[in-house]
Structures are given as structure tokens and as C-alpha cells.
Amino acid sequence: MKKYLYFKQTLSTNALAWEMNREKELTEGSVLYTDFQLDGKGQPGNSWEAEDGRNLLFSIVLHPHHVPMDELFLISELVSVSIKDALDKYATDITVKWPNDIYWKDDKLAGILIENSLQGSRIKTVVIGIGLNVNQKKFKSNAPNPVSLLQITGKRQNRKQLLYQICRNIMNMYNEFDKDKIQTEYACSLYRKEGYHTFQADNIQFQAKIDIVQPDGQLLLERENGNGEGFYFKEVQFVI
Numbered sequence: 001m002k003k004y005l006y007f008k009q010t011l012s013t014n015a016l017a018w019e020m021n022r023e024k025e026l027t028e029g030s031v032l033y034t035d036f037q038l039d040g041k042g043q044p045g046n047s048w049e050a051e052d053g054r055n056l057l058f059s060i061v062l063h064p065h066h067v068p069m070d071e072l073f074l075i076s077e078l079v080s081v082s083i084k085d086a087l088d089k090y091a092t093d094i095t096v097k098w099p100n101d102i103y104w105k106d107d108k109l110a111g112i113l114i115e116n117s118l119q120g121s122r123i124k125t126v127v128i129g130i131g132l133n134v135n136q137k138k139f140k141s142n143a144p145n146p147v148s149l150l151q152i153t154g155k156r157q158n159r160k161q162l163l164y165q166i167c168r169n170i171m172n173m174y175n176e177f178d179k180d181k182i183q184t185e186y187a188c189s190l191y192r193k194e195g196y197h198t199f200q201a202d203n204i205q206f207q208a209k210i211d212i213v214q215p216d217g218q219l220l221l222e223r224e225n226g227n228g229e230g231f232y233f234k235e236v237q238f239v240i
Helices: 013-023 073-087 149-153 159-176 179-189
Strands: 004-010 031-037 056-062 094-097 101-104 107-119 122-132 197-201 204-213 219-223 228-231
Touching (some): 013 056, 013 107, 013 122, 031 159, 056 159, 073 094, 094 179, 122 159
Parallel strands (some): 004 031
Antiparallel strands (some): 031 056, 094 101, 197 204
């Protein structure tokens, strides 16, 4: 089977990857990409806006049997860092907004949706869906802060070249799977990693700085009074 599988359009590359994998297990590193998703998904409850033929919409299939369940966040970290590394060649000020959004300054450039299946207590398959704004000029949805590479650079970019580079980065880091390197690069790539910033939890805003991100993905923040507090995804948000 070819590693890169192209579809003119589909409901969702993640949904298609799961469907194909159920019929016959896809080879590790298989990439499904499309010009348009009829039902593109962001994080649960969110949709993903992408104009037909102008952006990158793809999913990568992995079978990380060697990764313990409590270290699954390493996959999210290595994917985020791999995308950032590819985008650093096009623009400065690219960061990873915890847990895995790709930002340019204060605007969202890419989103990642990771879904997994288990076999007993082991991770059997992980499907990583990535939406990256490449050549879109305008955004019509009510998403608060989307941006594209075209808007950043003023130039149209080669989508397939960028796709190949991101996938190479992901597979290189995945095959190496140096945990310390992954966590260090992720920490260095974080959005607002320096100084105090405004966060919100339980509808209350407060000032805090990022301390560390735990191996299970928990974000540890330090408030101005020195008190530390941990948050999981959706429990806290950045105020932008």
C-alpha cells in the first residue's frame, strides 16, 4: 500500500483512517490527505474551517505499542514539535499552545486532533488529524483568531512539499523516540512560556506562569503568590 493516500474530498481524514484501518490494518506511517473535508473536526464539539484546495488536511496512522498509556501525551508533544520545526522555515514566532495548537504570535495556524484505540492495556492504534492553514486568504467562521501561512508570508506555499516535510519530521522523531528530547523541545516551543499571563478557570481569571507540563499532559501553573496548580485539557484556558 502507498504511504500517501490522496482523496479529493472526504467527510474527515480521521474518520476515513479509522474506517480503512478496521478493514485492514494500515501500515505505520500511512498518511491520508484531502483537498476538502465535508465534516472536518477540531477538538470535541468544534469544527475546522478550511477552504477547498487551499490548506493541509491530513491524518497519520501510528501503532505505538511500545508507548505506555500514561505516556501517550508524548505523541502529542512530538507531533506538535515536528510541525513547528517545519513551519520555522517559513516564519518566526511559531509556538505550540498547550496542549497542541500551533500558533503564530497570538493567532492559530494549525490544530491537531489525536484519537486512539486500545488492545487490553496497550495502545493499539493512534490516528493524528492535522489541519494547517496554508493558502487561505479569508476565514468566514466565528473562530476567534485563525491565520494562514499566506497571510503571514504574503506568498502562496507548496502544500505537498510542506506535507512531506511535516510527515518526515514526525516519523523521524517517532522512530527515534527520545523521551527527554521530545519533552525538552516541547517545553522550549511553548506559547507564552516566559513570564506571567492571564488564564481562566471556572470563569475566574488569574495571573500565572507556566511551570512545567507533566508527562500525562497536565499543565502546572505558578500563580503570582507562588502557589502551584495543575490543569488538564479544557480545565483552563489562555486569555488572549
